[in-house]
Amino acid sequence: MTIRDVAAYSGVSVSTVSRVLNDHPDVSKDVRERVLNAVKDLHYVPNTSARDLVKTAGDSIGVVVRGAENPFFAPVLSAIEQAVEDAGYTLSIRQIKAGEDELAAAARLSRAKKLKGLILLGGRFDYTKEDVAPIDIPFVCCTFTNDFGTVESDAYSSVSIDDREEARRAVRYLTECGHRRIAILMDSASDRSISELRYKGYLDALAEAGIEPDPDLLIESVEFNMAGAYEKAGRFAASGKQFTALFAIADTFAIAAMKAFHDKGLRIPEDCSVLSIDGINMSLYTIPTLTALVQPKEELGREAVKILTDVLAGGAHRHVRLQTALREGGTVRKIG
């Protein structure tokens, strides 16, 4: 079932069928109709590979996403999808697994699919010029953060919140509420994950408030999942260490910790306040509602696409930082 069958069936040439299918103006009313009927009769659908192959100047942009199961990414991805469509491009999404190198995956994808541009969603954040050299099309890192000011490359764009600064704001909110014994729940920062920056922001805020950081209040989960966070937070709560607040580097971590604390007999927020960064949908339904610095998820996605299309139109790469909004739930208590 190819375009040739349709042509034969409707008694016109292959070119004409193609024109009808692609809405070219130069085709007469009745021929168009005949062809469309043939298409319907034969259940014909154009072959994507052949189409993509000849359209060497493909209008697709790609997204490489690490861990799409992360509920944070879903709305970002939707926004990207929508924006890409609105901009007249098509989207090609590639998920990568924990171990894979996202830059290598991006390079492969771009060549294999002849992409116009790329968006990288989640992951590391410290690309050098030569890291990105294999990628020969414009790309923008979305929800990535640089250690602001140090590595601001002009080889690619980025859009994200300023993780360090937002973490500082978050923790400052806690200190302003009177908390001084503030624990932090994060995943191991060893591989320059986002935790590293949010941890720095945590330290910044403590310093600002004149609080000596206490290594005892650092809760590290090896894996980035709720089970790990639950287990570490529970162990921490049982250890008897004194603290009045927890700063979780992600909503999922906060939710797991709230459960763990509850299981150990701590009440939230009476015995312990909880605050996090992200603001996923689910955290609206915890009891009490999670207080969080909410990332502008849709805007992150839209902005990524906007930057990319700008760059594709000849613009220069740029780095955009968006701000979170404080959502006051019921997990933070003023004390002292």
Added chain:
Amino acid sequence: MTIRDVAAYSGVSVSTVSRVLNDHPDVSKDVRERVLNAVKDLHYVPNTSARDLVKTAGDSIGVVVRGAENPFFAPVLSAIEQAVEDAGYTLSIRQIKAGEDELAAAARLSRAKKLKGLILLGGRFDYTKEDVAPIDIPFVCCTFTNDFGTVESDAYSSVSIDDREEARRAVRYLTECGHRRIAILMDSASDRSISELRYKGYLDALAEAGIEPDPDLLIESVEFNMAGAYEKAGRFAASGKQFTALFAIADTFAIAAMKAFHDKGLRIPEDCSVLSIDGINMSLYTIPTLTALVQPKEELGREAVKILTDVLAGGAHRHVRLQTALREGGTVRKIG
């Protein structure tokens, strides 16, 4: 950057490069090495479209999924991904939006990508033979349910739980715990959604226990999302209607309802028990832990792939029903 460039660079023919790239045996040691070096030097990656185009007997199977943002699908999808890879096929995933017809999407995808087989994830369940006629490759519906016994087509396969029966079991568990005023929270069943079957199971269980169904205890949310469920459940709780238990047709609904009840001053499980079907990861972290009939999500995915590969190998279509497992959390209380 095409295979021709690589051929020129390494001084061999196009055919030879292709052979090296596809691990054909008939190529000498040093030529192979020279070609591989060229590939590396030039950052060459084969074009997928061209490759797919010529490989007319593509080894891909496709997945059409409606609403991948649904946290229930994530583990099913992962399992499918893994199983498909293990079976030596490649995967092509297509998401569809709320309004789209999944059969049309499936038909399009199968032709556009020349697929070997298809898996449909989520959605409706009442396909007739002529509905599926446009799809000319084997397909299996995963997490779909037929109204068991009525429409058991041999034109396609399916794997899912028996929604009506499992809902009956769920509600029976509640009646066995002494509940007689049992509300049900579902989305509008108007379009033969999964709600319809779970609602029937609910009625079955009531009948079995000699309880007259009360239309006042039917809580219907128009949209299938947490916000809608939260709003309806809250309104219901405020209405003053007497009830001791809620059966939610999905974990997400249950979580939203728990929040709504809490906001209206109801305690769970003291004032109201809550039970649902699905068992998503997040429901392990509600307070108390949600009691639910947990679907075998990974097994559903694996089984779907197994059935499909069997059919592709010449087997007959079949319909498999898996069972849920009761996970006793803390949201159901024995009374009376």
Added chain:
DNA sequence: AACGTTTCTGGGAACGTTTCCAGGACCACC
């Protein structure tokens, strides 16, 4: 010494589209 066999290599057709180019038909105008 002639002949098969094996091992390697290159040429070129095919996959199913899009699109450039050329040309036929029709019309209007001087």
Added chain:
DNA sequence: GGTGGTCCTGGAAACGTTCCCAGAAACGTT
């Protein structure tokens, strides 16, 4: 009746691969 234009249509090249087929070289085997 030629000229130029618009409207429509078909032929054929091109996209980047894979793979069949043919053939060259090297090596036994009779």
